[in-house]
Amino acid sequence: MFIEIAMIGAGTCVGLGVGFLLHRYISDKQVSDSRGLAERIVEEARKESEALKKESRLQAQDEIFNQKKELEREFKDRETQLKEEQKRLQSKEERLDAKREKVADKEAQVVELEKHLIKQEKQLADLEEDLERKADEHERRLQEISGLTAEEAREKLLAEIESRTRHEAARMVRTIEMEAKENAAKKAREILSLALQRYAGDYAGEQTVTAVTLPSEDMKGRIIGREGRNIRALEAATGVDLIIDDTPETVVLSAFSPLKREVAKLALERLIHDGRIHPARIEEVVKKVEGEMDAKLKEIGEQATFDVGVHGIHPELVNLLGRLHYRTSFSQNVLQHSMEVAFLCGVMAAELGLNEKEAKRAGLLHDLGKAVDHEVEGPHAVIGADLAKKHGESKEIVHAIAAHHEDVPPMSILANLVQAADSLSGARPGARKELLENYVKRLEELEGLATSFDGVSKAYAIQAGREIRVMVDSERVGDESTYVLCKDIAEKIENNMTYPGQIRVTVIREKRAVGYAK
Structure with missing residues (x-):
């Protein structure tokens, strides 16, 4: 069992060693490949960098060449411009030199002219002296022949020229007036006559007093009041004078202003109708009437605009x-x-x-x-x-x-x-309407103004002073001079008189022969 385990362990160690060696081999190979790849990349980069350097160097050379050509072209253009400017300056200098020569020639001519003018001035001065001497001689001889001094001859000549000029002016005025009248008088008469025919206005004379009727004579005392308090208050409030006399059942209001008289009349009529007449009531009624009068004035104005x-x-x-x-x-x-x-x-x-x-x-x-x-x-x-x-x-x-x-x-x-x-x-x-005294005075002034002119024998103001007829002495005033005289009289009337409308001036010249049969 132990031997098997030892064998297994030995085998494992051998496998690990082999694996390690295999892994190391592989790693070395990868490193070697990587180094080769890196060297190739570096070599390619180096070659590409050298190519780029060559290309950049070529582009820089091309750009430098182009800039050099541009600078050379600009230099040539500048050089051409400078040459043209130099030519223009040279041309200007030549023209200036020519002008200087002309100015010098003209200066020389002016000097010559000045000398010539000085010579002519001297000759003219000599001629003037000679002419003055001859004129004095001629004038002395004329005075000896005519028996008139130079001043008398001048006045006579001026008078003759003035008379002739006035006659010519009168003739021209007459011609111009006749032409203007032919073109304008007919149309003007038509327009004015038509305007007057189409409108005929009424006339009513205005007075400076207004009468107020009283219901009884006792009312006069109430209007006057104790010690005249009521009448004084009414006059102070309205600005109108109250005249209370022996006229039965009548009070007269006097004022130049019709508006004030109307206010006073309405206030007095209301006071009489009300029966309460005392200073406080008078002031109250007058103020009320004045307020109503403002509304009435507006109504009258509106009616006038409507009528027109x-x-x-x-x-x-x-x-x-x-x-x-x-x-x-x-x-x-x-x-x-x-x-x-x-x-x-x-x-x-x-x-x-x-x-x-x-x-x-x-x-x-x-x-x-x-x-x-x-x-x-x-x-x-x-x-x-x-x-x-x-x-x-x-x-x-x-x-x-x-x-x-x-x-x-x-x-x-x-x-x-x-x-x-x-x-x-x-x-x-x-x-x-005009006062008789003013009317007569205006007529007398009009006739006196006309007779103040030289050559006028009589003057008559007719048609209520709308026309004046002037008779002239035929021996002293000629036919042409009558037009000038008519203009002068009309101008003097305009400048010295005040009158309504217009005044027609008619100058009459006639020659009468009177004989008697016996």
């Missing part, structure tokens, strides 16, 4: 239009006048093919400044234009408002339309 057919006006401007209902100008209601101007502008704009709505808008707003002219400094046309501009009206409307009294020069057809319609509305018969 103009929409989209700013509410503040509508309120100002309502205030114009209680504003007068030469006793003419300003709101009624504004509506009349709007209608006239619309009619004339339609005849001329213009924007009718824009013309009506400008006509309605043209006197807007009169609603606040006592509160703001300046002409009412400029004030109205500023208000219209502030509340979004167009530039054309603003300019037409500002120019309707020529506070600024009219620069558009619309401005001239508004100006013409304003004159038509104010100048038509019955539109405005």
Whole structure:
């Protein structure tokens, strides 16, 4: 048993030894193979590296060659450019040399010309002296022959030239006027007559007092109050003077402002109807009436815009239009006048093919400044234009408002339309009232202004001062001079007088022969 075990152990040892030797052999062989493979890889890598080095060296040589060729080409281009630049510089130098030579030649010519001019100036000075001497001699001989001094002859010559020139100017003015009238008068008459025919406005004279009817005579005492307290409170609250006289059952309210008179009238009527009249109640009623009046002004303005057919006006401007209902100008209601101007502008704009709505808008707003002219400094046309501009009206409307009294020069057809319609509305018969003393004074001033001209024998103001007829002395004023005289009179009237509308100037020259048969 032991022997078997020993044999088994010996066999195992032998197997292990053989296996170890076999394993070592295999390992050595693998190492040897690996070394051969490594050597081959190293050899291949070395060969590949040498190939890459050669290829890189060749590429570097090619690149250096290409760069060298590029540099040589650039050098040649630069050299060519430098040669061309050198040629251009040389050409410029040659041109400059030529110019210098020309300048030198011109300088020499200028010097020669200066010498020649100096010589001519001397000759001219000698000639002038000779001419002056001969002119003096000639003038002395003319004075001896004519018996007139040089100043007298000059004045006579100037007078003759002036007379001849005035006659020529008068003839030209007459020709131009006739041509203009032939082309424009007919159409203007048609437009204006049509505008006046299509609109006929009513006229009602405005006063500065308003009468309030009382239910009884006892009410006068209650209005006056104890020691006049009530009447003083009413006058202080409304700004209106109360006149209580012997007129039965009537109290008169006096004020220049129709708006204040209306407020006072409504407040007094309410106080009379209520029966409670004392200072506190008066102040309360007046404030209430003033608030209601603001709403009424807006309503009046809206009605005016509706009647004219103009929409989209700013509410503040509508309120100002309502205030114009209680504003007068030469006793003419300003709101009624504004509506009349709007209608006239619309009619004339339609005849001329213009924007009718824009013309009506400008006509309605043209006197807007009169609603606040006592509160703001300046002409009412400029004030109205500023208000219209502030509340979004167009530039054309603003300019037409500002120019309707020529506070600024009219620069558009619309401005001239508004100006013409304003004159038509104010100048038509019955539109405005004028005191007799002022009327007579204006007529006398008009006639005196016309008779102040040389050659005028008589002057007559006719048609309520709308026309003046001037009679001239036929011996002193010629036919052509009448046109110049007419222009001078019209210009002097424009510069020295204030009047509504326009004044027609007619100069009449006639020759009369009078004989008697006995």
